[in-house]
Amino acid sequence: MLSIKCFIVVVILQYISQMTYSQPSVNYFRKDYKYIEETKSFYKIHTLHRTWQDANEKCAMEGAMLFYPDDDDEMNAVLSYWNKTQPFAIVFIGISTPNVRQVFETVDGLPINEVYNRWGPGEPNEAKNDNGCVILRRDGTLNDDHCESHYPFICKKTLSSLEWNTLCDIPYTGYEYVQKLGRCYKFHSTPMNWTDAYAACYTEQSYLAVINSQDEADYLVNLTNKTPKDKVEGNFLRGAVHLGFQFKKNRWQTVVRNMPLSDSGYNNWGGAQPDGKGEKKCGSMFYNGHLNDIHCDQKLFFICEHEIALLRNSIIQRFGDSKDRQVFTTAKSLAGM
Ligand SMILES: *[C@@H]1O[C@H](CO)[C@@H](O)[C@H](O)[C@H]1NC(C)=O
Ligand SMILES: *[C@@H]1O[C@H](CO)[C@@H](O)[C@H](O)[C@H]1NC(C)=O
Ligand SMILES: *[C@@H]1O[C@H](CO)[C@@H](O)[C@H](O)[C@H]1NC(C)=O
Ligand SMILES: [Ca+2]
Secondary structure (H helix, E strand, O other), X not given: OHHHHHHHHHHHHHHHXXXXXXXXXXXXXXXXXXXXXXXXXXXXXXXXXXXXXXXXXXXXXXXXXXXXXOOHHHHHHHHHHHHHHOOOOEEEEEEEOOOOOOOOEEXXXXXXXXXXXXXXXXXXXXXXXXXXXXXXXXXXXXXXXXXXXXXXXXXXXXXXXXXXXXXXXEOOOOOEEEOOOOEEEEEEEEEEOHHHHXXXXXXXXXXXXOOOXXXXXXXXXXXXXXXXXXXXXXXXXXXXXXXXXXXXXXXXXXXXXXXXXXXXXXXXXXXXXXXXXXXXXXXXXXXXXOEEEEOOOOOEEEEEEEEOOOOOHHXXXXXXXXXXXXXXXXXXXXXXX
């Protein structure tokens, strides 16, 4: 009886994964992005005000791009969504003067005259010094503004640029599925401090990796060894990577469910570590797999870990009608879950 159940579940799962492969037109990127059919793209309006540079980086971290309108049609489609959902009057868009004053280019390198470019009356005017970044007003006009101003912004992901990582069930191809561990991992070779690394993993719907077994430690060592990183320049600490544990409430605990590190299944500190006497409050791993405490402002490489939901939450969202939900419910009850 059990094997029949398993067989049926396998068949259903195969059916689901075939849908994933065979339907590139499924319109799902992330839960927080809205798909607009006219432009075949996904958009997220970020309400937190940021500088232009921070907005640009935030979109890139989400695997998207700081939005600018391609043409009138996209302008109208996005403006109408914005009008319906948000009250603010201005957003930063993905147009700036990265090279030369007054030479406006999109974040993907197009001259502004090849995209939507209806300036407001008298604009651009460099009214403040260093007016290198472009804002869009609700009336559809553009204005040059100070890049260090803070405004909301919109991130955009085109459907055609979407690559679904089927095994990891996320829209990020940098994650490697490890069958033995049933998890996915990504080595980030842009060094960050622990806090920023934590946020970067979170942005990719993941978390700073937590080691729960010797096998997992071995894999992370292998992943670290095989990632090319010798040529990465800059001021950061080499020899260790940030991981998901920290010193909090007088003990070392993991970022997943705040579990004491000693209960996590892997507690193998490097020789004489931790040596910070509680002053170094963030967790890292030497390249050889041994744990190390570190100052949280120290920049290191880091590894994100992605847990794959057993019956794939995002597929329910991607194929969100009730028929598919039924398939899942059936599969779940057959599997006795
Ligand atoms: C959005 O609202 C502004 C004013 O609040 C209006 O000028 C504009 O036409 C509206 N655009 C769309 C596409 O709804
Ligand atoms: C790590 O790499 C070694 C040698 O390449 C290999 O034998 C081992 O199976 C790998 N371990 C994991 C967990 O990937
Ligand atoms: C991490 O770096 C960011 C800037 O990227 C900074 O704002 C933040 O204060 C730093 N955090 C720590 C703990 O050093
Ligand atoms: Ca201006």
